[in-house]
Amino acid sequence: MKTTIKDYLIPVLILVITSLSLLTLYSAVYIKGPFKEGSVFIRQLTWILLGWFTYFVFSRLSYRRLINFIYPFYFLVIFFLLLVLAIGMMRLGAQRWIKLWWFNFQPSEFAKLAVILVLSHYFSRKSLSDIRLDVGKLSFGKGIIYPFLLILLPFGLIVKQPDLGTALILLFVFLSMAYFSGVKMRYITLTLAAGAFISPVFWHFLKDYQKDRLLVFLNPNFDPLGAGYTIIQSKIAIGSGRLFGKGWLAGTQGQLNFLPESHTDFIFGIFGEETGFAGALLLLGVYYLLFRKAFAISARTDDHFGKFLAFAIGLMFAMQVYINISMTQGLSPVVGLPLPLMSYGGSSMLVSFISLGILQNINRRRTQGP
């Protein structure tokens, strides 16, 4: 029986995270004046309001209707990725954004959404003939090679940007979806092995600053003035929060500008400093609940497209959270990835809201099991 289910867990969780984001940003720009014109705080507030709007649109628009728009959207994203590349190549080297009206539009954020839509569509079609998903019928070609070719272009463009964090996440999500669709485990192991085998080749394609960042991860002393400095300061910020934090507006690392990028990629640093272990536990808990919800929706949805989409959205979310927070703790290299719904940034914020809107829609429209 198809019904619309009332379930407010997702919007409530979003509300909690975005509120924490606003509080943290308020604190980050407190000295500069949060209500000044063009302040990060005001801008983030605008994005969040805009985000809620898109959330309501996508949670009410049947996600099945998105299927018709997947490829136009996919090619639009590729066009913008190419545009970023072209603009970046013209002068001075790489860049990730395009100046669009008054904000910096970041196509790689939208590419994440495009890729999970395309892959969900692909895998759901391939397994239409199967009654169950976990029969392992997909061959190496159909399970790995074809879908990889499908995402090769955006993936390659993102690597070229270079946005290693996003590229790695896409790869992880892709392999997980292949696994989820029933591709034999040994194919996936084979792909991973092949990846490990050719990764030294990629090293040569990396820009110097990226090599530096990877080396910094292995030894923060490698670059104590650049990325290493950020990691050390971020660890000091988080660590100094201790159990209950220094209190809102009372963090010193973030406030005194010791911590660079404190309102974007390293927002967890300020948050950890001001709210301590208790706050970190809360935030991680909320993120975990969101992830759990996405997987629960996936498990309960019969429609294959919805099933894959919910799975991918949850995974994408969790991976971004993991890579970002582990990066601020010095547990993974600094790759420049936002913390979804927390970090300042319009493109990331919109994409998060849209994804969660779609997730909520799958949740509302799923066929209820017995």
Next chain:
Amino acid sequence: MRINKVRFLIELLFVILLMGVFYLQIIRGNFYFSLSIRNCVRIIPFAGVRGKILDRNGKIIVDNRVSYNISILPREFKQNVNNLDKLAALLNKSASGINKIIKKDFISASRPIIVAKDVDKRTAFLIEENKFALPAVVVEVIPKRSYPYHNSAAHLLGYLARIDRWRVRKLKDYGYEVKDMVGFTGIEESLEQVLRAQDGGIQLEVDHRGGMSRVLGFRQSRHGKDVHLTIDIRIQKIIEHAFAGRRGAVVVMEPDSGRIIALASFPNFYPHMFLEEDNSGYINGLLTDSGAPFMNRAISGQYPLGSIFKVVSAIAALEKKKITAEKRFFCPGRMLAGLKEFNCWSTHHSQDLLEALTHSCNVYFYHLALLLGADTLSEYAGRFGLGKPSGIDLPYEGQGFVPSVLARRIKLRNWYDGDTANFGIGQGDLLVTPMQAVRLIAAIANGGKLVVPYIVERIDNQELKPKPATDLGLDAKIIKTVIEGLKQVVNAESGTANIGWGNLKVAGKTGTAQVKNKLSHGWFVGFLPYDKPKLVFCFFLEHTGPSIHAVVLAHQVFKQLQEEGLL
């Protein structure tokens, strides 16, 4: 179910995060807390030296000299209110002025802020002597760009200035910061990544009195690489001197290799001024100057080519066998093309091709243009590298414009026979940079190779590989005919460029490009010596009247080069 396995994996990752936070905040919490309240991390920078720029003979064109910057350590500095007044007195500046700089340049509490740049030695030593009274003030020894040849080659070198907002955002990933100096235009911009030095430094943990308690990290500074150019600064100087305040551009190049020997644009500027503190007057003066001194006319300026284009028309007509070199047309001083009458600048009567080139007869080339048609002219202009950037290793190159029937149609306008006739003598919509003009003439001097000009010979000891030239596949006999014509232009009694060249074996072509309501542009392009070309050149004078001015300028330059044994 597989979904549960993936979920388990993610749950594991969340546990790792939780353990990480637990480790940092609970187990090591007190340690980090004590680090944070003492705010005890400080960075002491060691500056690297930006790469030098040298000419082909190893003469240093852009150098670095030692300068002294006075910096303060923001946190310590603010602890004592008297610091500001004491420092202001030593620097002979107002306290509020210093305060303003501190507010503007603040990056983080642990980063020193430069409050006075390039102070004289006496002040630097005075402050060093007062170290105990002012512990939060540091004298930094910083290398600074210097330009021994002043304005010389300013456009091709570019200048160094404080990074702008657009570049900060774009270059942030490469480690640039708000107060960095970066190259703008010219070699300084195009080879920024090579020239750039990497600053090193020590990251220290200090105690509450500012004393060092341990070293957290150290990075060696790295010097930028030296760039060796193909330019001969002596020739460049002579050209710049001869220009004497007029507007225009000169390019001198080796015809076979594409090595640029001199590349000058006027008016120019003094790159040093961008490093000065009170430079807004000078820079605003440059920005509002109607002569656009920032524009590198040699590569970015796009102008009508005038009669120089007749060389292309002649080659096209010979190649397409529309005429032979002996073909004669009669010049009555004017001609009807379509419904419009076109003038020649004189009455030449009967002319063959060589005579027409020598006298730069318009009527002859109107005939050729109408025989060839606009499409063939566009095609040949394109083959000689017009309408696209030459590919020289300098930024902001203009691409010029080659008119075509198609381009005109796109604008929904008609192409008339008159346009074809005009095209044949280089008037009309055709736009060319002086660089493209040189490349065009080089292709004739070297027997039909379109070279890619370059200006960077090597970086440190690493030779750069020049881009390969395109063979235009021209008939050697046709080239010989055209070269003969170019020789006549300079050496025949009635040639348009014959002003008594003595023993200088120059061949070339003049061009006077008419501009509506303004004085014409004067061009003189050519090569020497004509039997075995060593140099090709383009002298371009903006709005100074007929081409003879450019010829005189070239004459003056080459005579002097000959006297100084530089040819």
